[in-house]
Ligand SMILES: [Zn+2]
């Protein structure tokens with residue numbers, strides 16, 4: 001949905017603060033298991049990339065109401081369009097943190113949640129910079145912009161990964177531009 005600047009950028013304040021609090025809690029509650037806490041954080045951070053792919057491919061492009069909202073972003077890419085922080089927070093807590101805490105306990109579940117939150121923040125930052133920042137040819141951001149532009153303008157059945165393309169390679173939905181004729185090609 002369309003967001004005010006304050007609402008759009010709230011992610012950038014709320015999620016780092018929550019991640020610091022959760023990690024401080026995890027280290028405080030279980031200082032001797034600091035390595036397990038760090039591993040849980042990294043697993044949470046990396047897990048986000050998979051959730052990002054699944055959400056974009058199956059939720060944003062297929063689920064009633066949500067797909068209409070996402071279509072507005074496809075039509076108006078410069079608008080501050082996104083998920084309000086309170087809503088993404090509820091989704092993360094209910095669908096990811098709840099099962100993680102149930103399965104791994106409060107300490108490791110908290111560290112996993114902190115990693116997931118920073119992964120989500122990385123996605124939000126990547127998507128914002130893709131649509132709003134200029135990038136030097138050959139840079140990491142330039143390649144992200146190219147990948148995402150193909151999703152927007154050529155084939156919205158591919159390049160679902162925004163912050164990283166690894167799951168598009170795994171699930172064969174990666175779209176690339178052929179060097180010989182500059183025509184996009186790839187999975188459809
Ligand atoms: Zn986009």
Ligand SMILES: [Zn+2]
Pocket residue numbers: 056060061070074151156
């Ligand atoms: Zn899309």
